Amino acid sequence: RGHSHFYLLFIFVPLLMWFSYCEKNIVPEYILHTALDNKIPFIKVFIIPYVIWYFYVAFGLIYTGINSKEAFYRLLIFISGGMAVCYILYMLFPNGQDLRPDITETDMLSRAIKFLYTIDTPTNVCPSIHVFNSIGVDAALRNLYAFSNNKKKISFFLMISICLSTIFVKQHSIIDVIYGTLLAAIFYIPLYAIPNIKLYKSYNKKFYSLLDIFKIAVNYKPFPYD
Structure with a gap:
């Protein structure tokens, strides 16, 4: 009651069905593997932030959705559209990657990664949805007045950790991360950057440098402005 906008979350049903179709039917024609990927170490502990992603997006x-319908709509457009x-x-x-190592250890982290490899194929990796959605969630929370500065720092840390986890558990190439970030920037500009700049100017505030514009675009401060 009063939160009927949550029904819009059903949009993820056809999206997940679409993804399932891609996973089962698309055969990679382009294998993404760079020299830099070979220098990036395999770090098992990063499976933790990789899995946290599911809870972070939720x-x-x-x-x-609880604190601001507008923020919810923007995030939903960001994630579903992306x-x-x-x-x-x-x-x-059609793309994929061949970065996964052979895991012979039997510790908990190793078993978790081996399980991940069985349920998430090394196909359909670029752009990285893990990276794209993490940036989208952090953007939404950072632009939400109800979210405190300390919580924004935690969100930013989680976002960076999740993005790094994609390459450290060898689930994505660095190329996937770059294109996931670029795609997120494309969505961020109309959904957050431009509205933030327009709102700032509506209070007869002036920009004194490109740095000022960048700060307002990426770190929205609801009125009153300092």
């Missing part, structure tokens, strides 16, 4: 949608674009790119440019 938290972002629920928290914004996922749809990723799926289209997967179909147009």
